[in-house]
Amino acid sequence: MNVVTCPHCAAANPEYSKFCNQCGQQLTAAPTVVSPAAPHVLPMAQPASGKAVAALVLGILSLVLAGFTAGFFTGIPAMILGKLEKDEIAAGRAPVSGKSLARIGFWLGLAGTVISGIVVIALIIFLLARVGAVGPFGHWPHA
Numbered sequence: 001m002n003v004v005t006c007p008h009c010a011a012a013n014p015e016y017s018k019f020c021n022q023c024g025q026q027l028t029a030a031p032t033v034v035s036p037a038a039p040h041v042l043p044m045a046q047p048a049s050g051k052a053v054a055a056l057v058l059g060i061l062s063l064v065l066a067g068f069t070a071g072f073f074t075g076i077p078a079m080i081l082g083k084l085e086k087d088e089i090a091a092g093r094a095p096v097s098g099k100s101l102a103r104i105g106f107w108l109g110l111a112g113t114v115i116s117g118i119v120v121i122a123l124i125i126f127l128l129a130r131v132g133a134v135g136p137f138g139h140w141p142h143a
């Protein structure tokens with residue numbers, strides 16, 4: 001009897017099985033041989049996708065820009081890219097090696113966005129204090 005080797009866990013399944021008995025993953029049409037052309041079977045050694053790298057770079061930029069209140073410019077795209085890439089990896093459509101890059105990019109983007117928000121709020125408080133200095137609330141110490 002022919003068997004179909006599961007590309008996910010390498011368990012042998014009866015011929016014409018649609019799903020793996022071991023892990024429940026869908027089996028490919030090609031039995032026993034895992035074709036390198038199969039789009040959803042990516043080897044671990046494959047380098048991270050451009051999207052994962054982009055998420056990381058945007059995340060780092062976001063932290064840098066956060067000091068200038070502009071972290072969300074790249075922080076939000078970093079979060080979106082990181083999230084999309086995590087989904088792609090989970091679905092097996094992107095190399096696993098990009099997983100940590102995507103995750104770090106996501107969190108850096110979030111941090112950059114949050115820090116930008118804090119900087120903006122601090123600036124607003126500072127400016128309000130300056131306005132207050134010439135308003136009815138007294139004088140700014142030495143401005």
Ligand SMILES: [Zn+2]
Pocket residue numbers: 006007008009010011020021022023024025
């Ligand atoms: Zn399996």
